[in-house]
Amino acid sequence: MLFKGGGLPHESLALQEKLFGAGPDYNFMTRIERFKNSLVRVQHFIRCCARYNLHDHADKKWFEGVAFPNEVSVLGPHSGMFIPTLKEQGSEEQIQKWVPQAEKHQIMGTYIQTELGHGTFVRGLETTATYDPKTEEFILNSPTLTSIKWWPGGLGRTCNFGIVMALLYIDGKNYGMHPFVVQLRSLKTHEPLPGLTMGDIGPKFGFDTVDNGYLQFNHFGIPRENMLMKYCQVLKNGTYTKQTRNPKFSYGAMIFVRSMVVYEVAGQGLAKACTIAIRYSAIRRQSELKKSRPEPQILDYQTQQYKLFPLLALAYAVWFTGVRMKEIYFMVNNEIKQGHTERLPELHAISSGLKAFTTSMASWGIERCRLACGGHGYSAASGLPKIYVNATGGCTYEGENTVMLLQCARFLMNIYGGVKNGRRPSGSVNYLGERISSRCTLTSEFTLKSLADAFKHRAARMIKEASERLNRLQASGNDPEDSWNLNSVVLTKAAEAHCHYYMVLVFESVVESVEDNCVKDILRQLCQLLALCGIQENSGDFIQDGFLNNDQLELVKQKQLSLLSEIRPNAVLLVDAFEFHDVQLGSILGRFDGNVYENLFKWAKKTPLNKPEDLIHRLLR
Numbered sequence: 258m259l260f261k262g263g264g265l266p267h268e269s270l271a272l273q274e275k276l277f278g279a280g281p282d283y284n285f286m287t288r289i290e291r292f293k294n295s296l297v298r299v300q301h302f303i304r305c306c307a308r309y310n311l312h313d314h315a316d317k318k319w320f321e322g323v324a325f326p327n328e329v330s331v332l333g334p335h336s337g338m339f340i341p342t343l344k345e346q347g348s349e350e351q352i353q354k355w356v357p358q359a360e361k362h363q364i365m366g367t368y369i370q371t372e373l374g375h376g377t378f379v380r381g382l383e384t385t386a387t388y389d390p391k392t393e394e395f396i397l398n399s400p401t402l403t404s405i406k407w408w409p410g411g412l413g414r415t416c417n418f419g420i421v422m423a424l425l426y427i428d429g430k431n432y433g434m435h436p437f438v439v440q441l442r443s444l445k446t447h448e449p450l451p452g453l454t455m456g457d458i459g460p461k462f463g464f465d466t467v468d469n470g471y472l473q474f475n476h477f478g479i480p481r482e483n484m485l486m487k488y489c490q491v492l493k494n495g496t497y498t499k500q501t502r503n504p505k506f507s508y509g510a511m512i513f514v515r516s517m518v519v520y521e522v523a524g525q526g527l528a529k530a531c532t533i534a535i536r537y538s539a540i541r542r543q544s545e546l547k548k549s550r551p552e553p554q555i556l557d558y559q560t561q562q563y564k565l566f567p568l569l570a571l572a573y574a575v576w577f578t579g580v581r582m583k584e585i586y587f588m589v590n591n592e593i594k595q596g597h598t599e600r601l602p603e604l605h606a607i608s609s610g611l612k613a614f615t616t617s618m619a620s621w622g623i624e625r626c627r628l629a630c631g632g633h634g635y636s637a638a639s640g641l642p643k644i645y646v647n648a649t650g651g652c653t654y655e656g657e658n659t660v661m662l663l664q665c666a667r668f669l670m671n672i673y674g675g676v677k678n679g680r681r682p683s684g685s686v687n688y689l690g691e692r693i694s695s696r697c698t699l700t701s702e703f704t705l706k707s708l709a710d711a712f713k714h715r716a717a718r719m720i721k722e723a724s725e726r727l728n729r730l731q732a733s734g735n736d737p738e739d740s741w742n743l744n745s746v747v748l749t750k751a752a753e754a755h756c757h758y759y760m761v762l763v764f765e766s767v768v769e770s771v772e773d774n775c776v777k778d779i780l781r782q783l784c785q786l787l788a789l790c791g792i793q794e795n796s797g798d799f800i801q802d803g804f805l806n807n808d809q810l811e812l813v814k815q816k817q818l819s820l821l822s823e824i825r826p827n828a829v830l831l832v833d834a835f836e837f838h839d840v841q842l843g844s845i846l847g848r849f850d851g852n853v854y855e856n857l858f859k860w861a862k863k864t865p866l867n868k869p870e871d872l873i874h875r876l877l878r
């Protein structure tokens with residue numbers, strides 16, 4: 258059980274539910290039908306949670322994977338952001354007041370931060386919460402067009418509560434962004450409360466099952482007790498107090514979701530796409546390899562293996578990295594709760610960097626899987642379009658990827674600067690304190706250690722060069738901000754190199770921990786392929802300073818090609834090992850029983866365009 262842990266019983270339970278296992282085909286629905294269908298599932302899911310006593314987050318997640326395959330429901334923002342923010346930023350009293358209701362779904366909430374004019378630049382948000390000591394209320398207001406809240410999931414039609422991020426003003430003084438619990442809709446009529454203008458923002462690239470919404474405040478009053486007050490308080494008379502704290506604690510919800518996205522979005526999305534493309538490539542036969550012989554499975558073409566096996570290796574790598582990212586999140590978050598905040602900057606950097614690196618890689622990888630399925634990959638029956646639009650959203654939400662890489666780079670620059678001044682780094686950046694060998698130890702054996710060392714060398718060199726370039730830009734008269742901008746492409750590449758090394762290192766450590774020799778050998782091959790493809794695709798980075806030479810690059814290429822043949826016999830088993838049920842894949846091409854053609858034909862016959870009473874039929878007659 259390399260992957261599942263305790264998940265299977267909950268998946269089986271969910272699959273027994275008729276409404277989840279089989280239902281109307283998502284591909285034949287309009288957007289409104291998709292949204293309504295998702296709401297029906299949400300309600301059924303809530304009933305199931307009560308019936309099966311599902312309280313634990315992890316248990317619910319297994320259930321959700323079946324109930325909402327490859328889509329985010331309105332429960333995503335509720336359980337992924339609303340409840341965690343209440344728990345992390347609320348006082349004990351506030352937690353007691355709202356969390357039980359939220360967990361029983363008596364109130365449904367979302368996280369309301371982004372505005373029409375600003376998403377990335379949180380300090381540029383304009384919504385105000387002005388304290389009035391006479392009424393002991395905060396007055397929420399949207400002073401400009403650009404301050405209208407825009408994008409929050411579930412805001413459009415569903416949620417009756419939200420955590421609104423707004424600038425706190427007391428006596429004309431701006432205290433910065435703070436979280437406020439706001440009731441949005443009547444609990445009786447579900448109508449928006451007076452003073453609020455709200456609705457859905459319209460059709461999107463994907464996310465049809467979520468009503469991302471807008472919200473405009475017109476001097477809307479909320480009780481003083483509704484500011485989340487774990488770290489900062491506003492007393493009745495308007496006195497502002499705060500515990501000694503890092504002001505970035507109010508960004509905690511974002512760190513949580515970024516940390517989860519690596520596994521939940523990038524890891525799952527890419528693993529599903531690989532499952533579909535590799536299973537289908539074992540079913541599909543095309544052309545001739547040898548004259549007068551049966552047409553081969555397309556998976557036997559080396560070029561097909563070259564497209565898919567590196568992605569399979571990447572899927573395993575992202576999956577393992579996602580599991581590690583979750584562990585780190587919970588570990589550091591526990592430390593923070595006990596007052597030890599030293600590792601917050603590292604957590605912010607690694608979660609930002611990995612969220613960006615893995616969602617970009619997964620998004621690119623899912624599209625490559627689609628291309629590898631030829632014509633049928635372009636059909637919605639492949640399931641790949643739905644997986645893609647869901648996963649690629651992860652490149653933008655929760656911090657746009659370039660911006661997240663720059664946050665990671667900022668931390669790397671700080672650490673590298675510290676090392677220059679004699680400080681010893683630790684954790685994910687401890688290698689920046691090591692003396693990095695300039696001699697490449699790669700031989701035709703390609704041990705995992707030597708491969709990881711190559712990535713370490715690349716990351717350390719690129720970070721060093723980015724730092725030196727930054728200093729040079731400043732020394733030649735640019736101010737620090739312009740120097741940063743003029744160096745930002747180099748900085749994002751340094752951050753990517755750091756994340757790439759981290760991912761290779763995680764994969765290596767998983768392989769080393771496996772006891773079964775057979776499994777270990779197969780995983781070692783995948784890890785080698787991941788690393789060798791990384792070297793080849795970024796070969797410039799490895800030869801630029803003479804670390805790798807042409808002969809070694811040739812060896813890399815040879816080994817990569819021989820690994821394709823070595824992995825081929827296990828390829829289908831390696832995707833079966835992810836243990837996705839057909840319901841979770843939502844793909845005719847990726848069906849477990851391989852019965853692709855018969856089901857494609859059945860599916861096409863059901864498409865609404867074939868209905869005889871259709872208007873089109875009348876127009877064409």
Ligand SMILES: CCCCCCCC/C=C\CCCCCCCCCCCCCC(=O)SCCNC(=O)CCNC(=O)[C@H](O)C(C)(C)COP(=O)(O)OP(=O)(O)OC[C@H]1O[C@@H](n2cnc3c(N)ncnc32)[C@H](O)[C@@H]1OP(=O)(O)O
Binds near residue numbers: 315370518656657
């Ligand atoms: C055991 C298993 C159990 C499993 C249980 C699992 C439960 C799982 C349940 C749910 C999981 C859900 C996951 C799946 C989700 C899928 C559904 C998703 C649905 C979609 C949701 C999308 C929601 C959103 O998008 S909400 C909006 C998000 N918005 C953003 O992300 C905005 C991005 N911008 C920013 O974050 C910031 O503005 C910024 C970082 C770009 C800049 O901020 P700033 O200007 O204030 O900072 P500076 O650049 O000036 O830096 C100053 C200083 O601060 C440091 N810093 C910045 N941010 C942070 C931070 N967050 N934390 C700590 N420190 C931070 C920065 O590094 C600087 O430090 P210096 O030391 O250099 O000064």
Ligand SMILES: Cc1cc2nc3c(=O)[nH]c(=O)nc-3n(C[C@H](O)[C@H](O)[C@H](O)COP(=O)(O)OP(=O)(O)OC[C@H]3O[C@@H](n4cnc5c(N)ncnc54)[C@H](O)[C@@H]3O)c2cc1C
Binds near residue numbers: 657
């Ligand atoms: C599907 C989806 C769901 C969402 N759900 C929610 C939600 O529930 N709640 C919520 O509050 N928000 C939500 N959002 C909003 C989301 O968090 C923001 O869209 C995201 O943070 C990006 O911000 P932006 O739109 O302002 O992008 P922009 O910042 O406008 O990005 C545009 C371009 O500008 C570049 N750029 C911007 N700043 C910099 C910089 N400093 N340096 C270099 N380049 C820069 C970016 O790299 C990008 O190429 C959601 C968005 C999506 C797509």
